[in-house]
Amino acid sequence: IGEIQRFLRDDGTLKVSRSLKEMANKVRKKKDELSKLLNRLPTVKEVAEELGVTPEDVVFAQEANKPPASIHETVFE
Amino acid sequence: MNQTERNFMTLQFAAKSENESFARVTVAAFVSQLDPTMDEITDLKTVVSEAVTNSIIHGYDGDPEGVVTISAAIEGDIVTLIVEDKGRGIEDVELAKQPLFTSKPELERSGMGFTIMENFMDEFDVTSELGGGTSIRMKKRIVSKKALYN
Amino acid sequence: MNQTERNFMTLQFAAKSENESFARVTVAAFVSQLDPTMDEITDLKTVVSEAVTNSIIHGYDGDPEGVVTISAAIEGDIVTLIVEDKGRGIEDVELAKQPLFTSKPELERSGMGFTIMENFMDEFDVTSELGGGTSIRMKKRIVSKKALYN
Numbered sequence: 001i002g003e004i005q006r007f008l009r010d011d012g013t014l015k016v017s018r019s020l021k022e023m024a025n026k027v028r029k030k031k032d033e034l035s036k037l038l039n040r041l042p043t044v045k046e047v048a049e050e051l052g053v054t055p056e057d058v059v060f061a062q063e064a065n066k067p068p069a070s071i072h073e074t075v076f077e
Numbered sequence: 078m079n080q081t082e083r084n085f086m087t088l089q090f091a092a093k094s095e096n097e098s099f100a101r102v103t104v105a106a107f108v109s110q111l112d113p114t115m116d117e118i119t120d121l122k123t124v125v126s127e128a129v130t131n132s133i134i135h136g137y138d139g140d141p142e143g144v145v146t147i148s149a150a151i152e153g154d155i156v157t158l159i160v161e162d163k164g165r166g167i168e169d170v171e172l173a174k175q176p177l178f179t180s181k182p183e184l185e186r187s188g189m190g191f192t193i194m195e196n197f198m199d200e201f202d203v204t205s206e207l208g209g210g211t212s213i214r215m216k217k218r219i220v221s222k223k224a225l226y227n
Numbered sequence: 228m229n230q231t232e233r234n235f236m237t238l239q240f241a242a243k244s245e246n247e248s249f250a251r252v253t254v255a256a257f258v259s260q261l262d263p264t265m266d267e268i269t270d271l272k273t274v275v276s277e278a279v280t281n282s283i284i285h286g287y288d289g290d291p292e293g294v295v296t297i298s299a300a301i302e303g304d305i306v307t308l309i310v311e312d313k314g315r316g317i318e319d320v321e322l323a324k325q326p327l328f329t330s331k332p333e334l335e336r337s338g339m340g341f342t343i344m345e346n347f348m349d350e351f352d353v354t355s356e357l358g359g360g361t362s363i364r365m366k367k368r369i370v371s372k373k374a375l376y377n
């Protein structure tokens with residue numbers, strides 16, 4: 001139990017930035033998985049339900065993939 | 078992070094329960110500029126939920142025409158959060174702040190909202206006027222970046 | 228999804244580039260109530276980026292004392308988005324809207340901001356007053372997965 005408590009505590013001290021990046025990866029994987037399964041793009045809610053989080057949380061996590069400040073940067077990268 | 082850095086935002090939204098999750102994430106996204114820990118952000122989200130739910134349920138009695146205002150400011154590592162409504166107001170603030178006190182026992186609410194806010198935040202202050210509305214002003218220092226490894 | 232549902236929010240924040248990402252998340256989180264596809268959300272985030280960046284860079288010329296206001300409303304499956312600043316304003320809106328037109332070529336911006344907004348949204352309208360500020364009003368229907376089935 002001490003082990004678990006320590007683990008939980010360590011998890012709590014995890015930086016939000018890192019946790020969001022991990023969630024962003026899960027979101028991306030789940031999006032790809034659902035796209036194949038459904039044969040169309042999943043909605044935000046569908047991805048959220050699969051991951052057991054809110055749609056708002058999905059949208060927040062997605063931002064951690066550090067999208068470019070604006071589309072120009074994508075185009076000219 | 079630059080200690081002298083300042084930032085602010087104000088969010089207003091319809092007093093609908095659908096907006097509770099939206100309000101939590103908005104505050105979390107704003108405060109995440111300070112790169113807090115998961116514990117710190119979870120506490121802040123809980124506090125926002127409690128305050129916003131109070132405005133919706135008690136302040137406006139579920140009337141979606143009501144408007145809830147959240148102001149957040151960052152100064153160095155201090156976050157100031159103000160959650161306000163222009164609803165019914167609180168007759169006896171000291172009584173309302175007592176643990177387990179609730180004016181809506183039928184809703185099976187816990188009466189612990191104010192207690193949670195007071196405990197999760199470093200500063201906590203309620204101003205209310207009967208018929209005029211309620212304002213909760215809170216502060217929290219985000220210590221994570223100094224105390225912990227990344 | 229209930230077609231008659233209505234909701235609104237207003238967000239104000241300091242004209243700092245750090246807030247661009249925060250503004251994107253806030254608008255996207257609000258609109259996620261309509262259950263958009265992942266791509267619809269990405270498009271909306273891009274539009275918010277372009278409009279907010281314009282207010283910060285052009286409207287306020289990087290002055291962090293400036294305030295950017297975003298209003299979003301949901302009516303049925305239509306999202307209305309207004310991004311406003313009280314900055315310098317635009318002398319010739321029709322010229323500014325031309326693809327590739329930019330008044331800051333030194334920043335290596337592409338001059339495609341307005342073109343992107345116009346293309347990603349169903350309605351797009353710019354109002355500006357020299358010395359008074361700029362307001363971009365846009366609408367988009369969130370078709371979600373409904374259209375994908377038929």
Ligand SMILES: Nc1ncnc2c1ncn2[C@@H]1O[C@H](COP(=O)(O)OP(=O)(O)O)[C@@H](O)[C@H]1O
Nearest residue numbers: 131132135136173179180186187188190191211
């Ligand atoms: N925004 C508000 N407007 C009016 N009354 C409020 C507001 N917030 C709290 N109250 C009053 O304070 C009481 C205690 O609040 P709280 O500790 O959150 O418990 P609960 O919400 O479970 O009742 C509420 O029952 C209500 O009477």
Ligand SMILES: Nc1ncnc2c1ncn2[C@@H]1O[C@H](COP(=O)(O)OP(=O)(O)O)[C@@H](O)[C@H]1O
Nearest residue numbers: 281282285286323329330336337338340341361
């Ligand atoms: N909010 C604003 N305030 C003042 N001028 C603006 C604003 N938004 C756009 N403009 C003007 O319109 C031009 C075109 O904008 P845009 O298409 O986004 O291209 P870019 O930002 O790359 O210059 C800008 O260069 C600027 O002169």
Ligand SMILES: [Mg+2]
Nearest residue numbers: 127131190191
């Ligand atoms: Mg409560």
Ligand SMILES: [Mg+2]
Nearest residue numbers: 277281340341
């Ligand atoms: Mg631009």
